[in-house]
Amino acid sequence: MSETNDEALPPLEASIAQALAGKICDIITAAGKANPGMEASADSKKLVARRVPPSWLSKFELMDGYGFVIWDEAMTVLDRILVYPVTARYRKYLVGAPKEVIGAWQFHSHSLRVGELYIVLDRTVALLEFLYVVGRDCGLDVTDCRKSFEKKFKKALDRRLRERHRLVHAHERPSMTSRIIDFSGGKWDGDKDAAREVLMKFFIDTLPKLAKASEAAGRIAPKTPEDVEALHEWGAQQEARIMLKLVGDALLGTLNESSLAPASAPKS
Numbered sequence: 499m500s501e502t503n504d505e506a507l508p509p510l511e512a513s514i515a516q517a518l519a520g521k522i523c524d525i526i527t528a529a530g531k532a533n534p535g536m537e538a539s540a541d542s543k544k545l546v547a548r549r550v551p552p553s554w555l556s557k558f559e560l561m562d563g564y565g566f567v568i569w570d571e572a573m574t575v576l577d578r579i580l581v582y583p584v585t586a587r588y589r590k591y592l593v594g595a596p597k598e599v600i601g602a603w604q605f606h607s608h609s610l611r612v613g614e615l616y617i618v619l620d621r622t623v624a625l626l627e628f629l630y631v632v633g634r635d636c637g638l639d640v641t642d643c644r645k646s647f648e649k650k651f652k653k654a655l656d657r658r659l660r661e662r663h664r665l666v667h668a669h670e671r672p673s674m675t676s677r678i679i680d681f682s683g684g685k686w687d688g689d690k691d692a693a694r695e696v697l698m699k700f701f702i703d704t705l706p707k708l709a710k711a712s713e714a715a716g717r718i719a720p721k722t723p724e725d726v727e728a729l730h731e732w733g734a735q736q737e738a739r740i741m742l743k744l745v746g747d748a749l750l751g752t753l754n755e756s757s758l759a760p761a762s763a764p765k766s
Contacts, residue, residue, distance in 0.1 A: 507739040508746065508758055510583070515576035518746050518758065519569050522629065525753055527565030529636035536561045541631045549628075564632045571625050572749065578618055579741045585611040586734035611734070612661045615741075619651050619659070622745050629752045639754050647748035654740050 508514055530536065538546075538561050546558045549567055557563050589607060592600055626644045633640040652659060746758030 504736070507736070507743050510580060510735065510738050510742060512580060514742070514746075514758075515573065515580055518749065519572035519576060521755070522572060522749050522753060523565045523569035525565075525638070525755070526568055526629075526632055526636060529633070529638050530561040530563075530565065533637060534562070536636070538564070539631070539635045542635050545628045545631055561632070561636055564636075568625075568629055568632060571621075571628065575618060575621050575625060575745060576742070578614060578621075579738050579745065582611075582614055582618075582738040582741065583731065583734040585614060586731045608661075612658050615655055615658050615737070618741055618745070619648065622651075622748065623648055626748055626752055629749065633753055640752055641754055643748045643751045646751075647744060651741075651744050654744065655737060658737065 538558055542561070542564065543555070543558060546564065546567055547555060549571060550558070558567075585607065589603060592603055595603075623644050626642070626647060630640050630642050630644075743758055750757060
């Protein structure tokens, strides 16, 4: 079963994130307690120095306290995943906001969603390196999952990541989404009815593609703007579940633990 199939994905719940972070923390902490006084390697010290204040570094000469730092780092990533779907719903709370605020949000919302994906990717790769080095220093059987995680993440969320690249780099040709957002910006001073007509034509032309994508995902094809909005929000929810699955499996895989279950938190 594919990792991105709905049946294989865990529900997006705080309890699962907390159990996942708690499990890897417990494994590292238990390994440290089993070997009290074990000195941290230069690699562990170097990596922990990126994550704690300089005044704390003396506490990490030994491996005893590394479990908490890993827990904290993991929860930072997992919390971002849990709130990711909200990027598709913020606009609902801007009803009645000043025109300039709504206009600004048109630009920011698109870059926010794709930017969050990249943050999760980059921070998880860094966390996997840290977990691997610390686990190795604790004498655990570990696997470096960075490359396999990055490959799976980029494959599963390719379209969003490419969109981020297009937004950031001026030499890239903008996507249709970016063009529509640009069209709605302040540079448009023409007739509003004409603008609405252009956007409605685009919406009508796009519906068949959206219908095809919906059917492929096992959902009812959108027929109205409200349906499209619901599909947009559902997509963000699914992307978050995919991220939770991929991140969870990579963290557990680094410690050679079982994959994240689709319907339950990892068991200790």
